[in-house]
Structures are given as structure tokens and as C-alpha cells.
Amino acid sequence: MFEIELSGAGEVIVRGRLDAAQAEKAEAFLDEIEGAFVVDLSGLEYISSAGLGVLLKTHIRLVSAGNVLKLVQVNSHINDILKYSGFDKLFDIEAG
Amino acid sequence: MQAMFRVALRVGASLDEAYIHVNNQLVEDLPDNKFLTAFVGFLNKHTHTIRYHSGGQGPILHFHADDQSCDWHLPTSFPLGVMEMETIDPPHEIKLAQGDIFAVISDGVYEYQNEQGELFGEERVAQIFRDFKGTSMKQLQDRLLQAIFKFGGEASQLDDITIVLTRRKVDGEATIFMCNRDIGELERIANVTRAFFAEKDIDTGLRNVVDLAIEELFVNMVKYNTGTHAKIEIKLEPQQDGIKVTLTDFDVERFDPTVHGKVDVNAPLEDRVPGGLGVFLTLKLVDSIEYDYHDRVSKITFIKREEAK
Numbered sequence: 001m002f003e004i005e006l007s008g009a010g011e012v013i014v015r016g017r018l019d020a021a022q023a024e025k026a027e028a029f030l031d032e033i034e035g036a037f038v039v040d041l042s043g044l045e046y047i048s049s050a051g052l053g054v055l056l057k058t059h060i061r062l063v064s065a066g067n068v069l070k071l072v073q074v075n076s077h078i079n080d081i082l083k084y085s086g087f088d089k090l091f092d093i094e095a096g
Numbered sequence: 097m098q099a100m101f102r103v104a105l106r107v108g109a110s111l112d113e114a115y116i117h118v119n120n121q122l123v124e125d126l127p128d129n130k131f132l133t134a135f136v137g138f139l140n141k142h143t144h145t146i147r148y149h150s151g152g153q154g155p156i157l158h159f160h161a162d163d164q165s166c167d168w169h170l171p172t173s174f175p176l177g178v179m180e181m182e183t184i185d186p187p188h189e190i191k192l193a194q195g196d197i198f199a200v201i202s203d204g205v206y207e208y209q210n211e212q213g214e215l216f217g218e219e220r221v222a223q224i225f226r227d228f229k230g231t232s233m234k235q236l237q238d239r240l241l242q243a244i245f246k247f248g249g250e251a252s253q254l255d256d257i258t259i260v261l262t263r264r265k266v267d268g269e270a271t272i273f274m275c276n277r278d279i280g281e282l283e284r285i286a287n288v289t290r291a292f293f294a295e296k297d298i299d300t301g302l303r304n305v306v307d308l309a310i311e312e313l314f315v316n317m318v319k320y321n322t323g324t325h326a327k328i329e330i331k332l333e334p335q336q337d338g339i340k341v342t343l344t345d346f347d348v349e350r351f352d353p354t355v356h357g358k359v360d361v362n363a364p365l366e367d368r369v370p371g372g373l374g375v376f377l378t379l380k381l382v383d384s385i386e387y388d389y390h391d392r393v394s395k396i397t398f399i400k401r402e403e404a405k
Contacts, residue, residue: 019307020315021282046286046304048311049374077304084380085373 004029007040011072015043018051026051030058035067042073042096052085059091068092097122097176101136111138111187115149115173122177131175135200135260137187144264146198147187151176153200155218156188159225161195161266166222192264197225197236199262204255208244211251216244232272233261268296268334274327277318282311285330296334299402305381306339306400312374313343313353313396321348321394338383338401345394352387353396354379 002022003015012033018026039055059069073096074082082088097118104114115136122132135156137148150156152175155168172188173181192198201221208216220243228239237259244257271292275281286307293303310330317328326346333340353375378398379385385398 017283017286019279019282019286019311021279046307048308049377050311050315052373081308081377084377 002026003043010038012037012039013043014039014041015045017046018044018054019046019048020050023050023054027054027057030054033058033062034065035062036070037062037067038070038072040073041071041075041078044075044078047078047081049085052081052087056087056090070094072096097132097134101134111136111147111149112184115151115176116181116184119151119176120180123180126177131177133171133175133202139262144192145189146192146262147189149173149184149187150200153202155206157197157199157201157221157225158190158192159197159199159222159229161193161197161229164226164229166218166225168218192262194264194266195229197229197233197261197263199225200258200260201240202256202258204253204257205240205244205259207255208248208257209251209254210247211249216247220247233263237261270331270333272329272331274329275314276327277325279315279318282314285310285314288330289332292332293339296339298334298339302338302400302402306341309378309382309398309400310341310343312378313398316351316353316375317343317345317348317394320351321345324348335399335401338399340397340399342395342397347392348394349392350389351394352389354385354387 001016002018002025003013004026005013007013012030014026016022055069055071062069070092071082072094074093075096079088079093079095082091082093087093100118100121101114104117105111109117126132131152133152135148135150135153137146139146148156150169150171151173152171154171158167158169159165160167169188169190173184190198205221206216206218210216221240224240224243225236228236231239240259241257271288273288275285289303289307289310292298293300314328314330324345324347326348329342329344329346331342331344333342381400382398383401385396388395388397
């Protein structure tokens with residue numbers, strides 16, 4: 001199960017398992033966002049390199065336009081993956 | 097008839113009641129010269145027992161893993177639809193020990209004839225079970241079919257063949273399953289892994305890392321070993337303090353992902369590109385990983401252990 005949507009407060013809410021099979025769905029959604037965005041990962045149970053690739057691609061696009069993608073409510077497993085991949089140096093991350 | 101049994105059991109009939117009512121209905125509905133053989137029963141996965149009625153279907157085979165002997169059980173009743181019944185003897189009950197196999201095999205197997213008119217018979221079936229008892233039920237079924245058709249030679253098949261095999265797992269043994277070369281399989285793989293962790297009582301804290309390593313290696317095989325349509329085999333084995341996973345890709349060129357896991361995780365954003373991270377993360381997160389290649393079979397095995405407490 002994987003879900004991605006905009007909350008009423010304008011945050012991107014991500015839930016479930018973001019694996020290679022779901023990366024296309026995430027990418028299609030994130031390709032549509034513009035400006036500075038907060039992504040709430042409190043419901044994200046699992047992420048693989050395919051999911052990281054989608055976040056990276058979106059982040060690069062937003063940064064090049066002078067914006068930023070902030071990751072909030074990041075659980076310890078996702079945080080470990082972000083650290084091991086060096087993404088903690090690229091993203092503004094707020095632990096859950 | 098299968099639907100009749102399902103409905104009867106669904107509305108709360110006991111096995112005996114269902115059998116009696118389905119039989120009596122078939123007596124009403126079938127012409128006098130028609131009848132049906134059938135097996136119907138319940139497998140209790142907690143007690144490892146099978147309770148069943150077998151109407152003219154037999155022999156039912158219970159293969160014992162410990163001494164490789166076979167019990168051949170006669171039908172519990174006559175075929176369905178022959179004559180009405182008011183009562184029935186209690187269901188037969190068989191308890192399976194670890195590694196035992198319970199087999200419902202139609203007479204189309206036992207009575208398969210070769211060109212000389214000889215029957216395939218029970219002993220040939222038993223020998224196949226002894227020879228291939230350690231294989232998967234799918235492989236055992238394939239071996240049995242191969243042996244039947246080889247035995248039959250040029251003789252025509254005279255009857256239909258049904259083979260239903262059930263084996264009780266041995267504690268601590270591996271789970272092996274085959275996957276299509278499709279990333280859509282990832283959900284099923286995660287479900288199998290989840291069930292395996294629960295069944296073997298493996299620390300669930302290891303699951304996301306194991307799922308990630310399997311996914312990255314599986315996706316690599318699907319992406320880069322494109323010259324084959326063969327399914328990919330995944331084997332999960334419990335270890336004393338964790339889990340061992342083997343992915344096997346058949347009929348492929350050599351591709352060792354363990355030597356490709358080089359990523360500069362300190363590179364600045366402008367130099368980072370999506371991709372290449374998967375194997376890097378796998379190498380980083382698992383405790384050991386090995387690659388083996390021979391006879392066009394590519395095999396990757398990794399182990400993930402619990403953190404020392």
C-alpha cells in the first residue's frame with residue numbers, strides 16, 4: 001500500500017511503502033508541485049533507493065528554482081536510510 | 097459439486113452433514129448410470145491433522161518422512177450419487193509429522209498403462225516420493241508426471257490425472273518462492289517476507305533492511321538480466337540470530353552487483369544523480385553478501401543479523 005496526497009495545510013503526506021513499484025506514482029505526483037514544500041513522512045513505513053531517487057529528483061528541481069523540499073516526521077528507519085545515502089546532507093530533515 | 101460442498105460448509109454444515117446432503121442431492125440429480133468420486137476434508141494447520149471423507153477416491157497416500165514409508169488409505173465411502181445415505185462413518189483423520197506428505201492422487205495415475213498393459217501402480221508412486229521427498233511439491237508433482245509419461249511410452253492416456261500434494265514443513269526450514277521478472281512482484285515479496293518473519297519469530301526490526309536488500313537485488317536482476325524470461329527464485333532461511341536470503345537468477349550472463357556498489361554519498365547536490373544507490377545501501381546494511389556464478393546461474397546470498405544486545 002502506498003499513498004501520496006496534499007493535506008489541507010499544503011503539506012505532502014506520504015504513507016505506506018515507497019518501493020520501485022510505487023516510485024512512478026510518487027514521481028507523477030511530485031512532478032506537479034512547485035515552490036517550497038514540506039513532505040510529512042510520519043506514515044512512511046519503508047523506502048528503497050527508487051523512492052530516494054524520486055525525492056532527490058524533486059529536490060534538485062525545486063532547489064534549482066530557488067526553493068526547497070523539507071522532510072518532516074521522519075522515523076528512525078527512514079532516517080537511517082537517509083543518513084547512509086548521504087541525503088541528510090542534502091535535505092532539510094526533521095525527525096519524528 | 098465443489099460449489100455444493102462449499103455452500104454447505106459455508107452455511108455451517110459439518111463435514112458429515114455436507115457429505116450426506118451433497119450425496120443425496122446428487123442421487124436425485126444424476127442419471128442412474130452416473131456417479132462422482134470425490135475427496136473433501138479440512139486441514140488444521142495448528143494440529144497438523146487432516147479430517148476427510150473420500151467417496152470412491154483412493155488410495156489416499158500418507159508418506160512418512162522419518163522412515164520413508166507409505167500408508168495407503170482406502171476410500172471412506174462409496175462414490176457420491178450412487179445411493180442415498182442417512183448416516184456416514186466418522187471422517188478419517190491423519191496427523192502429519194514434520195516433512196510428511198499427504199497426497200490425493202487419482203486412479204488415472206495408479207492405473208496408467210504402458211504399451212504392455214502394465215499399470216503404473218502404487219510402488220512406482222512411492223519410489224518417486226522417496227527419491228524426491230526433499231523437493232518442492234511443484235517439483236515432486238512434475239517428477240511424478242514425467243515418470244508416468246515415460247512409463248506409458250507410446251501408449252495413449254486412458255484417464256484424466258489429478259495430483260494434490262500437501263507437505264508439512266520441517267521446523268526451521270527455508271521458504272522458497274518464484275517471482276516473475278516484474279517489479280509489480282515487490283508487494284508479494286514483501287508479504288511473503290512479512291509472513292516468514294512472523295512464522296519464524298525473527299526480529300521484526302530487521303525486516304525493512306531485508307526488504308530493501310531483496311528489492312534492490314531483485315530490481316537489479318530484472319533491469320540488467322534482460323536476456324531471459326526465467327523466473328527469479330527467492331529463498332528465505334532462518335538463522336540463529338537473523339535471516340539468510342538467496343536470490344537466484346537462471347539462464348543469465350554474469351553480473352555481480354557487489355562490485356558495483358560505489359557511490360559518493362558526500363557529493364554535493366549538483367553532482368548527485370538518481371540511481372546507483374540501491375546496491376550501495378544493500379552492501380552497507382547487510383552483514384555479509386556473496387556472489388556466485390556458474391552454468392549461467394547467478395546467485396546472490398546475504399545475511400542480516402540482529403544487533404548484539
